[in-house]
Amino acid sequence: MQNLKQMSSQNKVGLAGGHRACAGCGFPQIIKMIYGQSPAPVVTTCATGCMEIATTIYPFTAWRGNFIHSAFENSAATISGIETAYQALKKQGRLPAEQEMNFVAIGGDGGTYDIGLQALSGAMERRHNILYICYNNEAYMNTGVQRSSATPQGGHTTTSPAGKVIPGKIQFPKDLTAIIAAHDVVYAGQASVGFHIDLMRKADQIFGKVGPKFLNVYTPCRLGWGSDPAQTMEIARLAVETCLWPIYEVVEGRWKLTRKIKEKKPITDFYKTQNRFRHLLKPENETLVKQIQEEVDRRWHDLLQRCGEGA
């Protein structure tokens, strides 16, 4: 694994400085940590969303390697075509025999959990040699903070507003990582931008594997979450420490926690750092918060069992 020092001294991959992501946005870090581990050049495709917009406004691009964006729901399908073209041309001897490349598709949670789920499932099932990265900021940020199926229960977004009758999003988020793990991929995992060593270690492991790989990386959005940009990393860690976003990996079918939480913090610690949960801290929502805490506990318990940690 490339450590941070090595990465900063010889990093000619991923994003160049000068991209337009907000201060405090987590995804530039995600790209840096992951791409820094790739031993070969990376071809990237990215779904429509904040990352694509913030990194590629014509005539500028922040991408140091080859990059294509085509639409919102098809990042996984597009990378399928690229990776297949590579296989075809390689077989025919039309690419240098020694040329190695990694193929990475990226999407936000909207582009991955929702509109792009079908294409993602298809690409994983066909077992392309690709890595799909979901940068999960728990809502459609590019279009102005609408709920996605990754938005946490009770979370305020512009389409699940904290109203007088309905207090934010009604449903618990979908467990996408488990859905992808059920595709029997060579690697499926969850990471958080707040735990960068864990993230880099996962990336390092991923680039050593052939076949479909999926990494779901949690990243705060200061605008969408109403959080302090200086607190991005702390908040990303809190999500893990409250077990709202456990970090683990499923490698060839075997589940493993990559950060054990000895003392689970209450979810309200996490809520306090963001405006999107402000309403949940009011007395009238106490029961709801209690229910959410119970569901978080239940899921954490299940995860521990899956990981053979007993509980």
Add this chain to the structure above:
Amino acid sequence: MEKAIETMSSSGTTGKAEQKKEFQARTGNEAMAEAMRQINPDVCAAYPITPATEIVQIFANFVNDGLVKTEFITVESEHSAMSACIGSASSGARTMTATSSQGLALMYEMLYIAAGYRLPIVLAEVNRALSSPINIHCDHSDTMGGRDSGWIQLFSENAQEAYDNLIQAVRIAEHPDVLLPAWASTDGFIISHGMENIEIYPDEAVRQFIGEYKPAFTLLDNRKPFTLGAADLQDFYFEHRRAAYEGMRAAKKVILEIGREFGNKFGTTYGFFEGVHLEDAEVVMVALGSTAGTARVAIENLRERGIKAGLLKLRVFRPFPAEELVKALAHVPAIAVMDRSDSFNAQAGPLATEIKSALYDAGQHPKLINYIYGLGGRDIHFKELEQILEQTLQAGEPKDLNSRVVYWGVRE
């Protein structure tokens, strides 16, 4: 514009050295699949849909029997098919797909993107009605729905033309002055499942004709990395779109050059359209696809009865050969334009709308009646086409919408 006349010639043996021809009984779908085998693309990403399914099935056999070098991506939808094609073509691979109707409709978003990125993807299309109501039979509403997406559009009268068009589509799309995706279409079931005797050219000759693909750019070259598909705002979007429109204009010249080259090599020269008995015609039918074949019989029958009928079979719908077409029709007093789809513009079908706008620019004002026919695969008989031609000849100058646009063969 002497070329206009030249372009009308077709289906003749033009200077091809006499050699042993190989005729085989083939359906339209088999002919399209055969062309794909000979084109031997690097990548094919496709999804099944009636009536195009067979093309994909036959091609899958070619792949699994090792008859092609193609990598076949069995995608989970047509949207993903076109997305994968876009990824593949951006990576310097010659890329093909096949679809029909709802499949083409599901690709709609990606059709525009393929054209905007100037990717010479080639698609074997089988014309089928669009839902709703659901219907699996032929009309042209699927491809007409994509007529402004930036794809070259070639219609085929029969299986031979479908085969010939698909081969030429590769050359047209990949031409450096064009660089736009292209489809060749057949009429669902009528051609796709109809068996005909067609001439299959030797593999080697087709291989030579299409040549090696030299992509303009590729994502697989890391020596000069680039970004494709950047957000393009008020300051550049317009210029990029304008450049793509220019590619479509340039395609006119390229289509004629390639059609001629095809004739020299294989015996049949292709242009934008083909005229039958146009010289002295007093009434002309303009038609696309298989109906043109039926119309050939109709006009001969009418001629036997002393009625000077003619046919203009349009092969190239995008780019639309406006100038050449109106020139070919300049002396014709009455025209029946046959549309196998309607456009919901509440004034005429897509083909008639194009022709009328071309006539305006040329200052020509013939009597023109638009017939909307055959939707959802409703059959059209040559006797009906005779009636249409006679009716068009005898009609007075149309004065209102109902006399300008006639829904033919529908129970009102």
